[in-house]
Amino acid sequence: MKKIIIIAAVLVFSLTLFQGNPSQVMAQKKKLITIASGWVTGCYYPLGGSISRILFQNPDLGLRATVESSGASVANSNLIANGDADVAILQNDIAYYAYNGQRMFAADTGNKQAENMRAICTLYPEYIQIQALKKSNIRTPADLKGKRVCVGPLGSGTEVNAGQILEMYGLTFDDLAKVERLTSKESSDFMKDGRIDAAFYTVGLGAAVLADTAFMTSCTLVNIDDQHAAKLIKKYPFYAQFPIKAGTYKDSEEVKTVAVLSMLVTRADMPEKDIYNFTKAIFENLETVHKAHAALKDVSLESAMDGMSVPLHPGAKKYFQEKGIQIPAGY
Numbered sequence: 001m002k003k004i005i006i007i008a009a010v011l012v013f014s015l016t017l018f019q020g021n022p023s024q025v026m027a028q029k030k031k032l033i034t035i036a037s038g039w040v041t042g043c044y045y046p047l048g049g050s051i052s053r054i055l056f057q058n059p060d061l062g063l064r065a066t067v068e069s070s071g072a073s074v075a076n077s078n079l080i081a082n083g084d085a086d087v088a089i090l091q092n093d094i095a096y097y098a099y100n101g102q103r104m105f106a107a108d109t110g111n112k113q114a115e116n117m118r119a120i121c122t123l124y125p126e127y128i129q130i131q132a133l134k135k136s137n138i139r140t141p142a143d144l145k146g147k148r149v150c151v152g153p154l155g156s157g158t159e160v161n162a163g164q165i166l167e168m169y170g171l172t173f174d175d176l177a178k179v180e181r182l183t184s185k186e187s188s189d190f191m192k193d194g195r196i197d198a199a200f201y202t203v204g205l206g207a208a209v210l211a212d213t214a215f216m217t218s219c220t221l222v223n224i225d226d227q228h229a230a231k232l233i234k235k236y237p238f239y240a241q242f243p244i245k246a247g248t249y250k251d252s253e254e255v256k257t258v259a260v261l262s263m264l265v266t267r268a269d270m271p272e273k274d275i276y277n278f279t280k281a282i283f284e285n286l287e288t289v290h291k292a293h294a295a296l297k298d299v300s301l302e303s304a305m306d307g308m309s310v311p312l313h314p315g316a317k318k319y320f321q322e323k324g325i326q327i328p329a330g331y
Ligand code: GLU
Pocket: 037, 038, 039, 040, 042, 043, 044, 045, 071, 072, 073, 074, 090, 091, 126, 152, 155, 156, 157, 158, 159, 202, 203, 204
């Protein structure tokens, strides 16, 4: 009898161990999606956080996510190409160059062509914002000549946009007195300390990096006029012209600039079911995304195919087709 009781006790104990508590079991079964995001003081990182929250709140989907910060677009494309991230947030212009192996993704550039990149959706406009110290008297990008400039973090899309904009004014990075590639946090600190005159940021409006710098030091936004914007859009069609309203950053005046779009991408070898569920989770919980940052309020089902630049993943395509969203030809 004693033996039977002991055996029964051991059995019950091991069963309990094996089963664990229900939430642990769910967590173990959930598939982990790694999301390559961007700057902690930008918009990609808060967006990644909101997606991770949505998956956590919808355990039935069987997915969970970890969010990594990074320099952003170019670095994230390499993570996709090398299979080191499952999902990435990046700019639609950079995604196009990466998928097609052009420019900074051509052979021998140190970056890898991402033929395996597949789109989930496009997200919200990212404005090319050039913030400058008031005392540096920089009114147009032409005035950046001979100045100390942060052209964006290492591995950013910003750096690519900075080069293209300077090109429109007949300048290259060699015309700058100093070229810095700093994280967005460092860039803001350098500006506050007067160690740089200006910084480029391709980021959603109201990003913490610009707001914080404007709060702490006297600075302005640099205007890109119609003529130069038109020339830029002609050569690099992913840009569109946008104004930035006065007062966006403390006492900033109204300026005109250009913007690209951010997007979510994944790898071609990700299972259709997982990407379908991932896409559905985001678009059926958009209020969580919208709450994570003001710039994310532009994320919508209706605009999810705008400016599409790489072929869609079948899982995402299935979701948008079910929702009656027109898929652009060829994607
Ligand atoms: N668009 C930026 C870049 O790739 C990143 C912005 C962000 O992290 O919000 O340079």
